[in-house]
Amino acid sequence: MLDIIPLKKAFLDELNSITNLSELQQLRVKYLGKKGLVTSKLKTLSTVSPELRPAYGRAVNEVKDYIEEEVKKRGSLLKKEEHKKRILSEAIDMTLPGKFTPFGREHPINKVLYEIIDIFISMGFEVEEGPEVEFDYYNFEALNMPKDHPARDMQDTFYISEDIILRTHTSPVQIRVMEKRRPPLKIIAPGKVYRCDVDISHTPMFHQVEGFMVDTDIAFSDLKWVLESFIHSIFSVETPVRFRPSFFPFTEPSAEVDIGCTFCAGKGCRVCKNTGWLEILGAGMIDPRVFEMVGYNPELYTGFAFGMGVERVTMLKYSIDDIRLFFENDMRFLKQF
Numbered sequence: 001m002l003d004i005i006p007l008k009k010a011f012l013d014e015l016n017s018i019t020n021l022s023e024l025q026q027l028r029v030k031y032l033g034k035k036g037l038v039t040s041k042l043k044t045l046s047t048v049s050p051e052l053r054p055a056y057g058r059a060v061n062e063v064k065d066y067i068e069e070e071v072k073k074r075g076s077l078l079k080k081e082e083h084k085k086r087i088l089s090e091a092i093d094m095t096l097p098g099k100f101t102p103f104g105r106e107h108p109i110n111k112v113l114y115e116i117i118d119i120f121i122s123m124g125f126e127v128e129e130g131p132e133v134e135f136d137y138y139n140f141e142a143l144n145m146p147k148d149h150p151a152r153d154m155q156d157t158f159y160i161s162e163d164i165i166l167r168t169h170t171s172p173v174q175i176r177v178m179e180k181r182r183p184p185l186k187i188i189a190p191g192k193v194y195r196c197d198v199d200i201s202h203t204p205m206f207h208q209v210e211g212f213m214v215d216t217d218i219a220f221s222d223l224k225w226v227l228e229s230f231i232h233s234i235f236s237v238e239t240p241v242r243f244r245p246s247f248f249p250f251t252e253p254s255a256e257v258d259i260g261c262t263f264c265a266g267k268g269c270r271v272c273k274n275t276g277w278l279e280i281l282g283a284g285m286i287d288p289r290v291f292e293m294v295g296y297n298p299e300l301y302t303g304f305a306f307g308m309g310v311e312r313v314t315m316l317k318y319s320i321d322d323i324r325l326f327f328e329n330d331m332r333f334l335k336q337f
């Protein structure tokens with residue numbers, strides 16, 4: 001029995017140094033586990049002389065009960081302490097300043113797109129939309145670009161199948177609207193378009209606004225007034241505008257529309273190739289062949305159409321020289337707008 005007393009004292013010394021539940025569990029296993037010190041004493045009971053066995057067994061069991069009770073008490077105390085620490089660590093300090101969550105801002109592309117739409121709505125235009133996955137017929141053929149037409153090479157196209165593509169411009173909306181409605185028409189068609197092209201001024205997906213006007217007496221002068229009014233609204237009334245002869249298969253005559261360079265104010269720089277001018281959009285009078293495709297009488301109706309890239313307008317409006325900045329989501333760039 002004398003070897004039981006040091007065992008109890010050793011347990012108490014170790015128990016006083018316990019600081020957490022993990023250490024307490026290890027201590028319990030050390031003394032009361034299958035190979036624990038107290039358990040080992042019980043296993044040697046058969047080797048004790050018969051006259052001492054009852055007293056020895058009683059002494060070992062008393063120590064075992066004592067250790068179990070002390071482990072239970074200390075475990076309860078440690079659980080309370082850990083719970084208290086967790087409450088203190090997770091508590092909300094009402095005296096601390098609140099966390100600032102920055103407000104989101106309208107993306108510059110959307111900002112300019114909505115501004116473009118508002119300008120044309122103020123001129124009396126309606127807004128129409130069409131599918132981004134389009135039939136070849138609406139994207140090319142109905143716009144006077146039949147199969148193997150060289151003008152198709154002007155637009156690097158994403159083909160889903162032989163007759164289904166990702167639209168390369170929003171001009172198919174013009175055909176879809178004219179198929180369903182009769183003049184007078186005054187429509188803009190904003191939306192996403194897709195082309196196999198990527199560099200500092202092109203991306204595979206970009207935004208475009210197509211516009212057209214059809215009636216019995218539409219002239220090139222109407223187109224000129226609409227576009228000059230738009231440009232002076234989106235930029236400034238001092239912005240110089242010029243029309244250059246060009247070619248588009250769905251308009252005749254066709255023109256490229258330039259504005260005075262927004263980077264150098266028309267003085268000449270690397271961006272405008274020292275010309276002082278930057279192209280902003282294409283336009284022209286709707287080709288009679290397009291009217292025939294939708295069942296309009298080209299002898300009765302005339303009209304104009306124009307198309308612009310929203311990213312292009314945004315870059316010129318804010319003097320941005322790399323289109324990829326719009327898609328990098330760099331807050332330092334986006335916060336400027």
